[in-house]
Amino acid sequence: MFENLQKELRRLAASTQVSVPLESDEEGYIDKECPSEACLFQFKILGDDxxxxxxxxxxxxxxxxxxAPAKSWYTTAQIEASKEYVRGTVINGLNGAMRADAQASKRRQKPGAFLSITLNVKGGEDAILLPIAAAEPMRLRTACDDCACRYSYVGAAYFCPSCGKNSASHTFFQTLATIRTxxxxxxxxxxxxxxxEADVMTRTLLEKAILDTVTSFQRLAEQLYEARTGKEPRRNAFQNIDAGSALWEAELGISYGQLLEGGALTQLRIFYQQRHLLAHQQGMVDNDYVTRSGDTTYQVGQRLLIKESAALEFADLVERLGTALLARYAA
Structure with a gap:
């Protein structure tokens, strides 16, 4: 009498997986999440890639x-939705089997029989099974310089999800965008x-912007230099305008002075010296700063005052230098 139900139970017992359809977003990207519990960073990869x-x-x-292997990158939302999808699949299979048994029992009854037993299935509504929807498209999109994998993200991304490479240029421009924000x-x-509190936080962010701007260019220059020469530059050489310029002049035959006009390079040197004060002197002006920067707006013993306009100007100058360096490197 319960042949179909028993058959369905045996099928479920022998099943090892249920195929759960996942939708891509309207731009063709599929949701992924870092499986590391310490991270759980969410991003998207173009479905074709x-x-x-x-x-x-x-x-x-x-x-x-x-x-981690590719099968490890389902998002938390996808996993939870998949559990419901599997549960619905099981329920629908059992419901269908019981209805089939009920119909079979009715067909076996003989008209006019002294005793008849039939099955009647009540309730047991089927689950509505829909593909798991994707999250909204992410605004920031990029493609790996090495393997061309296309992916999108929120905030900041540093590595290609396909090959794991860190793009020097992508990280450089991404960091400058964060600095400006x-x-x-x-x-x-x-x-x-x-x-x-607002004044303290604003001052802290502006001073950090000066520090991070130098670091962003240092990282770019170090990666380009190592890729070009096959050797690591002297430690922190690209934290110094003159030392970094000398390295590139020896390698590419061109100095920073040839990549930027004189006025821009002079201002860049001032910003670099201000970064040195913030990192090592808590922003207090000393004789070395006045001598090396040529900045006459401060007296020894004063403290640097970083304005928003200065932080943005520094980011613009470094971006110009980095862009020019990338162009010469690629030539």
């Missing part, structure tokens, strides 16, 4: 570079914090 570029053996997190948060902070 996930199939044809990404390797099954190893995928990398764009944020922390955690590596943080440097312009003063008005926003004034609206949500008290005047004292």
């Amino acid at each position: 996930w199939k044809s570029v990404v390797r099954d053996e190893e995928v990398f997190c764009p944020s922390c570079r955690h590596a 943080s440097a312009g948060l003063g008005e926003t902070l004034s609206g949500v914090l008290g005047p004292d």
